[in-house]
Amino acid sequence: MFIDNVTIHVKAGDGGNGCMSFRREKHVPKGGPDGGDGGKGGDIIVEADPHQRTLINFAHKKHIKTKHGQHGKGKKMFGRNSPDIILKVPVGTIIKEHGKIIADLCHPADRITVAYGGRGGKGNAKFATATRRVPRIAEKGKEGEEKDIRLELRLIADIGLVGYPNSGKSTLLCRISHARPKIADYPFTTTEPLLGVVKIHDSSFVAADIPGLIEGASKGKGMGNKFLAHISRTKILLHLIDMSDENSYSKFNAINKELSLYNLGNREQIVVANKMDINTSQANLKDFKKKLHSKGIFAISALTGKDVKDLINHVEKLLNSEKAG
Ligand SMILES: Nc1nc2c(ncn2[C@@H]2O[C@H](COP(=O)(O)OP(=O)(O)OP(=O)(O)O)[C@@H](O)[C@H]2O)c(=O)[nH]1
Ligand SMILES: [Mg+2]
Structure with missing residues (x-):
């Protein structure tokens, strides 16, 4: 419990x-x-x-x-x-x-x-x-x-993993750390926050996986927002998106709305397009990028590990520059 x-x-x-x-x-x-x-x-x-x-x-x-x-x-x-x-x-x-x-x-x-x-x-x-x-x-x-x-x-963590249920947060934590969260293809697999230590080069940082959010979380829907408190101390949020889902853009916005209702809207956020190994993801990503008007999206596959290293290197750099600044 x-x-x-x-x-x-x-x-x-x-x-x-x-x-x-x-x-x-x-x-x-x-x-x-x-x-x-x-x-x-x-x-x-x-x-x-x-x-x-x-x-x-x-x-x-x-x-x-x-x-x-x-x-x-x-x-x-x-x-x-x-x-x-x-x-x-x-x-x-x-x-x-x-x-x-x-x-x-x-x-x-x-x-x-x-x-x-x-x-x-x-x-x-x-x-x-x-x-x-x-x-x-x-x-x-x-x-x-x-x-x-x-x-x-x-919880004390450097980065927080957020996103819709099933977007692959736990799969990513599993790939980048020794944490072994439960992973399954149904929503709300994760029922409690979990920390993982990510080792990179000679340093390390802590990532927190929290239960998936949905629209209305701040009103108590789904797992509600009670776990958002655990990412309130993180410096950076990784917002995971299931890019094989054609509704990914509206889900992305819904999550951001919940985050801002919890005063996490201004937190530095890295947008991560996940499940890029699935066929439909490329087309959806193109569409998504057009709507977002931003090039700053990391496209990865948490399952196969493709481009995850680049993402982690980027996170480390950001954390280091925060420390320096
Ligand atoms: N094809 C593919 N499947 C993935 C990828 N990442 C995660 N999955 C699958 O997506 C499903 C959900 O993954 P989880 O890691 O449990 O997702 P989550 O975001 O932690 O979900 P909740 O804990 O329910 O919020 C699982 O069946 C994973 O195997 C990916 O990059 N590619
Ligand atoms: Mg999970």
């Missing part, structure tokens, strides 16, 4: 109470105060972990708490601190509190403490002074923080 949004309730442990106690020994009639401090409650920390792919861990565990600190004891014994809990989330997880972003964990090992455990109370030993030799006070532990936080995953 691909879980990319979840609200959880976190409660960090309270601090242990400080202890009030006096030394009692056989030959020491008036022992001084010896109550130890309470221990600290455990913190709750959220950390980005490259091994996590979704937020599935939180689907059934929405209440998370750490233990309280131990109470202090006599003989100046301090209560033990309770251990922290580290919640592992995928890289690219945004954390919100009251609707506001409090952290964006976009690198591995990025972390934030979302709930601090309470400090332990001081024992009476700490309250002894020259004038107050018999302190009959000890502090209570402080309460740990408690709140709701929202975790939202936004």
